[in-house]
Amino acid sequence: MNPLRTRHLALMLIILAVLAVVAGSVTHDAPYTPPPDGGFSHRTDQNGSIPGITVKNGERRTHTEPPLILVHDVTPYYFDDLREIVAVLDEYNYSDRTVLFVIPVFDPDHYGNEWSLKNHPDFVGYLRELQLRGYRVELHGYGHTYHEFNCSYETAKEKLDNATALMSSLGFDNLTLFLPPAWALNNESLKAILKHNLTIVTTDWLIFPNGTQRRIWNREYTWYIERNEVEDRLSVALHDYRKAMEQGTPFYLSIHPGVINYGGGLDFLREFLDTVCCQEKS
Numbered sequence: 639m640n641p642l643r644t645r646h647l648a649l650m651l652i653i654l655a656v657l658a659v660v661a662g663s664v665t666h667d668a669p670y671t672p673p674p675d676g677g678f679s680h681r682t683d684q685n686g687s688i689p690g691i692t693v694k695n696g697e698r699r700t701h702t703e704p705p706l707i708l709v710h711d712v713t714p715y716y717f718d719d720l721r722e723i724v725a726v727l728d729e730y731n732y733s734d735r736t737v738l739f740v741i742p743v744f745d746p747d748h749y750g751n752e753w754s755l756k757n758h759p760d761f762v763g764y765l766r767e768l769q770l771r772g773y774r775v776e777l778h779g780y781g782h783t784y785h786e787f788n789c790s791y792e793t794a795k796e797k798l799d800n801a802t803a804l805m806s807s808l809g810f811d812n813l814t815l816f817l818p819p820a821w822a823l824n825n826e827s828l829k830a831i832l833k834h835n836l837t838i839v840t841t842d843w844l845i846f847p848n849g850t851q852r853r854i855w856n857r858e859y860t861w862y863i864e865r866n867e868v869e870d871r872l873s874v875a876l877h878d879y880r881k882a883m884e885q886g887t888p889f890y891l892s893i894h895p896g897v898i899n900y901g902g903g904l905d906f907l908r909e910f911l912d913t914v915c916c917q918e919k920s
């Protein structure tokens with residue numbers, strides 16, 4: 639082997655070694671990414687409480703159920719926006735296909751306890767009323783501060799203890815789902831959430847308390863869209879929905895109060911529900 643080639647080889651080995659060390663230290667704190675083989679190969683039938691999903695022995699099958707709507711950031715801070723969203727969902731009797739992901743104490747770093755559910759009995763009453771009408775109330779962090787659940791096991795545990803205790807004191811027991819703020823998680827917080835017997839909702843997976851996973855399609859199409867963008871976003875969403883149905887993957891539509899209320903967002907929601915609900919009937 640010529641000496642130049644040997645030197646190249648040696649250099650490459652050194653680079654590879656350095657990369658391996660860097661990768662090792664990065665993945666230690668990296669956000670949790672479930673392995674690609676999860677979902678279908680595992681039994682998930684012990685988790686019958688997941689809304690809209692009836693899974694038997696993890697089998698793959700064509701999925702014909704209408705989409706679930708996941709409303710993020712449910713807090714009195716967005717009370718008026720939430721009412722507008724609910725009005726659209728009610729037009730399509732969509733309460734039992736909608737999950738409200740509640741923030742118990744919205745952004746205490748900025749607002750202290752101002753937006754704690756405890757200080758807004760009118761909003762809590764509204765949530766109860768929605769729950770009675772079929773809407774499902776679940777957990778979306780504790781304070782929803784920046785990447786709140788990219789934290790240690792102990793911090794995550796403490797936040798979850800506080801969150802579930804506060805929700806329970808207001809009559810919201812039996813929480814089963816957890817949607818991490820900004821999708822931020824790591825392996826430590828993930829363990830704490832599952833230990834709390836909560837199923838984690840990510841953009842591509844449901845992760846059940848026993849560690850098994852199920853593939854889902856969970857996307858948001860209404861991030862501050864203008865009125866003239868509705869048709870484009872709608873065609874993308876419906877294309878995704880049909881593809882997910884063909885693959886037997888449950889389809890979740892994520893929406894944000896305050897965001898979907900802008901521009902053409904609620905028109906999108908109305909037209910989307912109009913299409914999927916009419917498809918159901920025919």
Ligand SMILES: [Zn+2]
Pocket residue numbers: 710711778782819820
């Ligand atoms: Zn959020």
